[in-house]
Structure formats: structure tokens, C-alpha cells
Amino acid sequence: MTSLPEIQAMKRALELAILGRKAVFPNPMVGAVVLDSSSNSVGEGFHEKCGAPHAEIVALSEAGAAASSGTIVVSLEPCCHYGRTGPCTDAIINAGIRKVVIAMLDPHPNVSGKGKKQLESVGIEVETSVLLDEAEILNRVYLHYLRTSRSWITLKMALSMDGRTAAKDGGSRWLSCEESRKQVHRMRASAQAVMTGAGTVRYDDPELTSRGSEYTGEQPARIVVSATGDLGNSRKIFEKPGRVIIAVPESVSGNIQEFQREFGADIWGFPADSTGYGFNLTLLLERTASEGFGEILCECGRGLATMLLRKKLVNTLSVFTTPLILGGEGLPAFEKLGINSMVDSIRLENVRSSLLGTDTHLEGEVVYWTD
Amino acid sequence: MTSLPEIQAMKRALELAILGRKAVFPNPMVGAVVLDSSSNSVGEGFHEKCGAPHAEIVALSEAGAAASSGTIVVSLEPCCHYGRTGPCTDAIINAGIRKVVIAMLDPHPNVSGKGKKQLESVGIEVETSVLLDEAEILNRVYLHYLRTSRSWITLKMALSMDGRTAAKDGGSRWLSCEESRKQVHRMRASAQAVMTGAGTVRYDDPELTSRGSEYTGEQPARIVVSATGDLGNSRKIFEKPGRVIIAVPESVSGNIQEFQREFGADIWGFPADSTGYGFNLTLLLERTASEGFGEILCECGRGLATMLLRKKLVNTLSVFTTPLILGGEGLPAFEKLGINSMVDSIRLENVRSSLLGTDTHLEGEVVYWTD
Numbered sequence: 001m002t003s004l005p006e007i008q009a010m011k012r013a014l015e016l017a018i019l020g021r022k023a024v025f026p027n028p029m030v031g032a033v034v035l036d037s038s039s040n041s042v043g044e045g046f047h048e049k050c051g052a053p054h055a056e057i058v059a060l061s062e063a064g065a066a067a068s069s070g071t072i073v074v075s076l077e078p079c080c081h082y083g084r085t086g087p088c089t090d091a092i093i094n095a096g097i098r099k100v101v102i103a104m105l106d107p108h109p110n111v112s113g114k115g116k117k118q119l120e121s122v123g124i125e126v127e128t129s130v131l132l133d134e135a136e137i138l139n140r141v142y143l144h145y146l147r148t149s150r151s152w153i154t155l156k157m158a159l160s161m162d163g164r165t166a167a168k169d170g171g172s173r174w175l176s177c178e179e180s181r182k183q184v185h186r187m188r189a190s191a192q193a194v195m196t197g198a199g200t201v202r203y204d205d206p207e208l209t210s211r212g213s214e215y216t217g218e219q220p221a222r223i224v225v226s227a228t229g230d231l232g233n234s235r236k237i238f239e240k241p242g243r244v245i246i247a248v249p250e251s252v253s254g255n256i257q258e259f260q261r262e263f264g265a266d267i268w269g270f271p272a273d274s275t276g277y278g279f280n281l282t283l284l285l286e287r288t289a290s291e292g293f294g295e296i297l298c299e300c301g302r303g304l305a306t307m308l309l310r311k312k313l314v315n316t317l318s319v320f321t322t323p324l325i326l327g328g329e330g331l332p333a334f335e336k337l338g339i340n341s342m343v344d345s346i347r348l349e350n351v352r353s354s355l356l357g358t359d360t361h362l363e364g365e366v367v368y369w370t371d
Numbered sequence: 372m373t374s375l376p377e378i379q380a381m382k383r384a385l386e387l388a389i390l391g392r393k394a395v396f397p398n399p400m401v402g403a404v405v406l407d408s409s410s411n412s413v414g415e416g417f418h419e420k421c422g423a424p425h426a427e428i429v430a431l432s433e434a435g436a437a438a439s440s441g442t443i444v445v446s447l448e449p450c451c452h453y454g455r456t457g458p459c460t461d462a463i464i465n466a467g468i469r470k471v472v473i474a475m476l477d478p479h480p481n482v483s484g485k486g487k488k489q490l491e492s493v494g495i496e497v498e499t500s501v502l503l504d505e506a507e508i509l510n511r512v513y514l515h516y517l518r519t520s521r522s523w524i525t526l527k528m529a530l531s532m533d534g535r536t537a538a539k540d541g542g543s544r545w546l547s548c549e550e551s552r553k554q555v556h557r558m559r560a561s562a563q564a565v566m567t568g569a570g571t572v573r574y575d576d577p578e579l580t581s582r583g584s585e586y587t588g589e590q591p592a593r594i595v596v597s598a599t600g601d602l603g604n605s606r607k608i609f610e611k612p613g614r615v616i617i618a619v620p621e622s623v624s625g626n627i628q629e630f631q632r633e634f635g636a637d638i639w640g641f642p643a644d645s646t647g648y649g650f651n652l653t654l655l656l657e658r659t660a661s662e663g664f665g666e667i668l669c670e671c672g673r674g675l676a677t678m679l680l681r682k683k684l685v686n687t688l689s690v691f692t693t694p695l696i697l698g699g700e701g702l703p704a705f706e707k708l709g710i711n712s713m714v715d716s717i718r719l720e721n722v723r724s725s726l727l728g729t730d731t732h733l734e735g736e737v738v739y740w741t742d
Contacts, residue, residue: 163534327708
């Protein structure tokens with residue numbers, strides 16, 4: 001049985017966990033709350049960044065002696081292995097905790113139920129699956145990485161009501177209201193990296209930085225995907241602080257060393273591949289994950305957006321729709337996706353919809369057709 | 372100076388006016404509230420239908436002797452001419468009213484300031500433009516009719532996030548969530564007529580009636596626009612109560628007399644016209660207005676929707692967007708509209724946005740490019 005104070009503590013633990021969003025990857029986000037033997041909250045903690053103490057350690061340390069005979073409520077199963085920090089199960093046992101309440105078992109091969117077993121083996125009561133759905137949504141990037149070794153892609157688009165990204169002449173200023181543009185700057189501020197295609201760089205010369213009151217002091221990395229390495233005369237992408245990565249087929253990576261020399265950009269070369277964007281985008285997203293980018297905000301044109309969807313690499317789709325019409329001659333959001341009938345359509349689940357100024361915003365996790 | 376009780380009374384008058392929405396055309400919707408000399412509301416009224424007493428008469432009659440030395444608050448300038456009923460200005464003067472508060476002067480050539488002047492000529496204080504914007508929006512169908520002699524067209528569309536009306540194979544079930552479909556049934560229930568193209572009739576065989584708990588007991592008229600008179604084997608449009616009109620070029624109206632004979636449908640023939648939908652749609656909307664259809668809900672396919680927008684005949688655009696993607700091969704909302712750049716885009720003003728289940732809904736009055 002879970003008590004009301006325990007459920008309230010779990011809600012708080014999930015809130016705390018989110019505070020680590022930008023820096024914990026490839027670790028999961030975790031929050032923990034310690035309740036004393038009278039169910040008063042006596043300690044809180046969250047995992048702040050990869051390498052920093054785990055949430056349980058922070059919360060137990062804040063609780064001190066008050067943790068004795070108490071309960072620890074934690075959004076993920078405590079670890080039982082020596083990683084960069086000691087096992088949390090030992091710390092919980094040593095603190096004299098009597099009950100552990102867990103939202104989600106940790107599917108990581110080093111844990112996956114072993115933490116729970118170790119706690120139970122010394123007589124601690126363990127309860128799991130408390131607010132499980134919320135915890136799974138919270139750690140979707142971590143779970144996705146364990147399954148696929150890839151970064152999570154959020155594809156953001158600004159469209160007219162009739163699904164066009166730009167007018168016939170390519171112009172798209174402004175296809176979003178001010179409130180929507182602010183929301184995009186908040187999304188950039190909370191993303192570790194922003195990705196786009198070379199076509200967008202050549203055409204729009206974007207900064208892809210977070211600006212205005214939404215800027216939090218740290219700029220996302222900018223990743224440019226190019227089949228040729230041609231960025232035209234665009235240079236704004238290099239101007240602001242933050243890492244810039246240019247991903248190209250190996251065959252052209254030698255030709256664009258000027259970007260490395262002049263701007264310190266990283267050039268990533270991948271084996272040429274006729275089925276992708278000059279190279280296999282899956283390899284790129286494995287590389288980005290291995291370099292610590294858990295979630296990437298993709299703001300790109302039709303070509304890259306279409307390729308990412310075709311290869312089922314988009315995880316969250318985030319569409320801002322503005323109340324205007326650009327007609328059949330406007331540039332469409334996507335090229336052909338291989339969808340013949342309604343049953344093949346790409347659907348969203350866990351849909352979040354909202355009103356932003358005069359725009360609407362629909363966001364959710366992508367559910368692909370089954371082959 | 373307008374007092375707070377007068378402004379509150381005007382809000383109430385505007386609410387009352389809406390109650391006449393379905394039946395007053397070609398008259399305006401009007402509501403009236405009588406305040407006694409201590410600013411207490413002592414009478415209310417609205418114009419219920421064309422031919423029925425005006426709002427002022429109803430409100431004054433309810434107020435009786437309490438109107439003496441009082442104020443009448445009315446959403447539109449009182450009439451001063453003998454139409455189907457006597458002039459309201461006479462009734463106001465006879466009731467001993469001291470002040471008249473008006474939202475909007477009536478642009479009808481028989482009134483247009485003459486009512487106000489007549490009241491002032493006998494020493495009654497007249498104040499105008501109180502909640503003017505609200506009153507103009509309320510009577511947009513009436514104002515449009517005075518300017519153009521045409522019915523007001525509300526074009527409703529259900530689209531995917533990428534602006535598609537159907538999948539590649541033509542299927543569109545269900546491109547709206549249940550809440551949106553309910554809202555459409557409410558729109559049909561409050562519309563005098565629903566219009567569609569023959570292609571939609573042939574392909575979908577729709578009833579175009581209001582169903583479910585939204586059905587109010589009266590079905591809208593159904594108007595089918597056809598260049599050829601070919602309705603295929605579709606017959607559902609004729610099955611439910613309510614008038615059915617088939618609008619065709621004169622040249623084919625003789626060929627479809629079966630619909631008149633078998634189902635009692637009205638066949639309207641118009642001179643053939645190569646620039647429109649087989650005939651000039653403007654003539655159709657003048658005819659519908661002259662037959663008492665103030666506002667028509669248009670639920671049609673790409674062809675008719677495109678033609679109506681090209682000819683600037685759509686007044687309100689109402690788009691339901693559902694969180695799925697149909698890709699570049701899906702059927703687009705519109706064909707080419709002659710929009711080359713963002714400045715030419717068709718915009719909405721007075722935008723109403725809302726969330727309906729997992730869908731979003733954007734609605735507003737259409738602002739066209741200037742030629």
C-alpha cells in the first residue's frame with residue numbers, strides 16, 4: 001500500500017528529477033524525497049549532472065539522522081553497482097531506511113531489478129510502479145537511448161493552416177506569432193543541441209541560438225547536416241558561443257576543413273550512403289548520443305524533415321500552426337512519406353495541445369506505421 | 372457618458388440579439404434592454420425572426436409604465452420607417468424614454484442616422500458606439516449582405532497537421548476527433564444551410580445533417596454545387612427533412628429534373644461561365660441570400676474550396692487540425708490560389724482558437740490580398 005504522503009513525495013521527486021534535464025544524459029533524470037518515520041519530508045535531492053552524486057545520496061545527506069526508520073521515495077530504482085559514485089542501495093541500507101518507494105525499475109542491464117532485490121534481501125520493504133507512466137514519460141530520452149543508442153529527436157515545425165512551411169517564393173517571415181517564437185527560444189534554451197540542414201543554413205543564414213528573455217546563459221550546440229558541405233555564404237551559425245558540428249559524407253569532409261580552421265567547428269564524416277542524406281542519419285544520431293547529446297531539437301526544411309520521418313528517427317513532433325493560408329503553391333511540410341491510406345498515417349500519442357497567441361501548438365510522440 | 376448599468380445592459384442586449392441568429396435574416400440581430408429612471412432593468416427583448424416585432428417593441432412592452440423617464444439600451448439604431456412593423460422611434464418617444472444608448476448605427480439606407488436624428492429632434496439624449504466592435508461582429512452577416520447582397524460563407528475544413536484533407540487513396544476517416552465532430556454537428560444545427568460540391572456527394576454520399584445530441588430538431592437546407600449535375604448514385608443528401616437545392620449551369624438543369632420529381636429538390640440553373648464552377652458562384656450566393664439564407668456552412672472538397680477562396684467568397688474560415696501526418700502524397704487543402712509570397716497570404720482576423728479533445732480549432736474572418 002502506498003500512502004498519500006508517499007504519492008505526494010513521488011510527485012515532488014518527479015518534479016525534482018526534471019531539474020537535471022539538460023546535463024544528466026546518458027544517465028536518467030532522478031529525483032528523491034526522504035520521509036521520516038512520521039511521514040514528514042526531511043530531505044530532497046535530484047541527479048544534477050552526469051558524474052555528480054545520485055538523487056538518493058543528496059536526499060539522504062540532507063535528511064541526516066532523520067532518515068532512520070524512514071522512507072525514501074525515488075523516481076527510479078536505486079543503483080546497486082559501482083559507477084562513478086558508490087551504490088545507492090548501500091547508502092539507503094546504511095541510513096537505516098525501512099521502506100523504499102520506486103516509480104520505475106531501471107532497465108539498465110547493470111540494475112534491472114537487482115537494486116530492488118538487494119534492498120529486499122536485508123528486510124527493507126520495496127514498493128514499485130508508483131506513478132510509473134509519469135516516470136516513463138520523464139525518462140523517455142534515457143529509455144530510448146538504452147533501446148537504440150541514439151539521441152532523441154524533437155522535430156519542430158512552423159506551418160500555415162494548410163500545412164505549408166513557406167510561400168511559393170520561399171519566404172516564411174513570420175509564419176509564427178510572437179508567443180510561438182518565444183516558445184521556440186525556450187525550447188532551444190533547454191535543448192542540448194539544435195540540428196538543421198545545410199539548405200536551411202544557405203537559405204536563411206540562421207543563428208539557431210536562444211535569444212531574448214528566454215536565453216538562459218548557455219547556447220545549444222548547432223549541428224548542420226549536409227550531403228555536400230556547401231553552406232553558401234552563411235556564417236551566423238558560427239558566431240555565437242557553443243559547439244558547432246558539421247555532419248557530412250566522409251568523401252567531402254576534407255573539402256570543408258576551412259570551417260574547422262576558421263571557426264573551430266567539428267567536422268564529422270560518415271560513410272557515403274545513397275539511401276539517406278548523403279550518409280546514414282542513424283549513424284549520426286548514434287554519434288551525437290555517444291558525445292552526450294540526449295535530446296536534439298531539429299529545426300529544418302522539408303528535405304531533412306522528410307528523411308528523418310521516413311527513417312522513423314523523429315521521436316517528438318512539435319507543430320506550431322498560424323492562422324493563415326498559403327495555397328497549393330506554398331512549400332509543403334513534407335515530401336512523400338509512403339502513406340497510402342489513413343491506417344498508414346503517422347500519429348501522435350501523449351498529445352499536448354495549447355494556444356499561443358493566435359497560433360495553436362500540437363506536440364506528441366510519434367507513432368509510426370508498422371512495416 | 373455611458374454609465375456602468377448602461378454598459379452591462381448593452382452586454383445583455385448583445386446576448387439577447389444572438390437568440391435571433393437563425394431566423395432574422397435579412398434583418399439584423401437586435402437585442403434591447405429598458406432601464407427605469409433608477410437604472411434597474413425593467414424590460415428585455417430581441418428580434419426573434421423576420422416579420423416579428425422588433426427588439427425595442429418587445430422590451431418596451433415588458434417594461435410598461437416603468438419605461439417612463441427611463442433609458443433604452445439597444446444593439447442597433449432604432450428604425451424610423453414603416454416596414455413590416457411600425458417605426459421603433461415612435462414607440463420609444465411614446466413610452467416617455469429620456470435616453471437611448473445604441474451600439475451601432477444601422478447602415479440600412481432607410482435608417483443610417485435618421486432614427487438617431489428623429490429621437491434627438493424631440494429632445495431625447497442619444498449615445499452611440501457603445502460596444503461598437505462587438506455589435507459589428509455580431510451583425511457581420513447583415514452588414515455583409517447590405518454591402519454585397521450575398522450570403523455569408525463559413526468554410527469548414529478538417530485537416531491533418533500537414534494540411535491534408537485525405538490520404539493518398541482519398542480516405543479521411545477519421546481526420547477529426549470525436550469532440551471536433553460534435554462541434555461540426557453543432558455548427559450544422561445552427562446553420563440555415565450547408566453547402567458542398569457534387570464531387571463530395573459522389574465520393575462520400577454524405578447526409579450533411581446535424582446528428583446526435585447536437586441535433587436541435589431542425590435540419591439545415593443542403594445545397595449541392597455541380598458543374599454537370601452528376602451526383603453518381605449518392606442519395607443520402609435527399610433522405611433527411613429539410614430543403615435540398617442543386618445549383619448547376621442552366622444548360623444541364625433540364626437533365627436533372629429526376630431529382631426534382633423524385634425527391635422534391637430545387638434545381639437552380641445559372642448561366643454557364645468558364646471562370647467559375649461551371650457557373651458564376653457569386654450569382655449563386657446572391658440567390659441564396661435572396662431566398663433567406665444569411666449564413667451558409669460550406670463543407671466541401673478542394674475544388675469548390677479553392678474556387679470560393681479565389682473568388683474571395685469565403686468570409687469565415689474554420690479549420691480543425693488533428694495530430695497526424697499524411698505526407699506530401701496526401702490530398703492538399705487547396706489548389707493554387709495565386710499566392711506568391713507571405714504578403715499575399717490569406718490571413719484571418721478576429722481569430723478564435725480552441726482545443727477540442729486532441730484537435731485544435733482555428734477560426735476567423737478572412738482577410739484577402741488586395742489586387
